[in-house]
Amino acid sequence: VNDALAGLEEQYGVVIGYRAHQPEIEVKVRAASLQLARRAADEAAARLGPDLVYGEGDAGLPEVVGGLLAARGLTLAVAESCTGGLVAELMTDAPGASAFFVGGAITYSNAAKTAALGVDPTLVTRCGAVSAEVARAMAEGARGRFAADLALSLTGIAGPTGGTPDKPVGLVHYALATPRGTVDRHLQHPGSRAQVRRRAAYAGLALIREQLRLL
Amino acid sequence: VNDALAGLEEQYGVVIGYRAHQPEIEVKVRAASLQLARRAADEAAARLGPDLVYGEGDAGLPEVVGGLLAARGLTLAVAESCTGGLVAELMTDAPGASAFFVGGAITYSNAAKTAALGVDPTLVTRCGAVSAEVARAMAEGARGRFAADLALSLTGIAGPTGGTPDKPVGLVHYALATPRGTVDRHLQHPGSRAQVRRRAAYAGLALIREQLRLL
DSSP, rough: TTTTTTHHHEEEEEEEEHHHHTTTEEEEEEEESSHHHHHHHHHHHHHHHHHOOOOOSOHHHHHHHHHHHHHHHOOOOEEEEETTHHHHHHHHTTGGGGGGGEEEEEEOOOHHHHHHHOOOOHHHHHHOSSHHHHHHHHHHHHHHHHHEEEEEEEEEEOOOOOOSSSSSSTTTEEEEETTTTEEEEEEEEOOHHHHHHHHHHHHHHHHHHHEEEEE | OTTTTTHHHHHHEEEEEEETTTTEEEEEEEEHHHHHHHHHHHHHHHHHTTTTTTOSSSSHHHHHHHHHHHHHOOEEEESSSSTTTTTHHTTSSSGGGGGGGEEEEEOOSHHHHHHOOOOOOHHHHHHHHSSSSHHHHHHHHHHTTTOSHHHHEEEEESSOOEEEEEEETTTTEEEEETTTTEEEEEEEESSOOOHHHHHHHHHHHHHHHHHHHTO
């Protein structure tokens, strides 16, 4: 972020500060006038781009995503494995979540993936619980069972153990089931168990935000 | 806690300190010798009693409950409404959770309570979503669907809105389904939405710990 904003302080005569509460980074612009701050902030947002900049002010990504869902009248369900409920907890942290959040399943065991989401057990055997195929089946299962417009799934290896050369600690597969079909992604998150879980949850929310712009 | 430990410092010649990270309270005993600290800590634990004192050292209540479950070879599922996944998140925060944690359902909407846990919709209509009856049905539904030994449910009003004179903000109904039947409790938690949710989650974990001593 600092590299992308190089030269901005001199250009506008402002002071730029950062506060990172991982995985969110807050960029603060201080200036002699509101107008100067506004112009520098707009340029900072333009340089970073709309994929990275999701809001201005106090709202974190969960609230921003909740606001986008509520504004569109869309409902969300979740199917969480490695994050163990963190996405749901983030989405229901602010009041008013019942306007868009229906519920979800935390399917830590493979049996739970089948019982709660209808994931085909042979799919788990063939592809592994941490795979694009299972992530897609979890998202589609959650969308159907919870009768939600969108369903986000996450399945990965939070660590510190359980990694393999093929599927190392930090690997997380995501899928988002929508009325227009299902998309999937995977990311390799660095860090401790807590960091992997938190980064995974925010990456899942970022996927919802990304897809909402296309729906 | 301070009242219960009155006079202990003088009696043993130790210094007692507290650190409250709500809803947990850490009691620290400092003394000139390990032996003195040990004796004062034992007396402090005896005065507070085993209902309140769940551990010594770094482990918080979620890890203590996880350890008790793992030691007994018992599995846990959750059915969360007002806590929105917080109990599951706390139980899966430490590595090794897959030894005892199966999964669970976050049923924020009434429809989700029926779809994911098989709660009879007429029960919700008759008793309300925040009731002992629905809490029991949620716990029993989760125990069956996730094939777990124990299932904890929580349904309440996290606030800040949604309260009524009968069912004020902060009211939370709990149930724990076990192989020996189902118990339920309710508590009226003070505080903000975040505090109600956190206190509710810990009260749920305390109910598991309480019942594990009887199983």
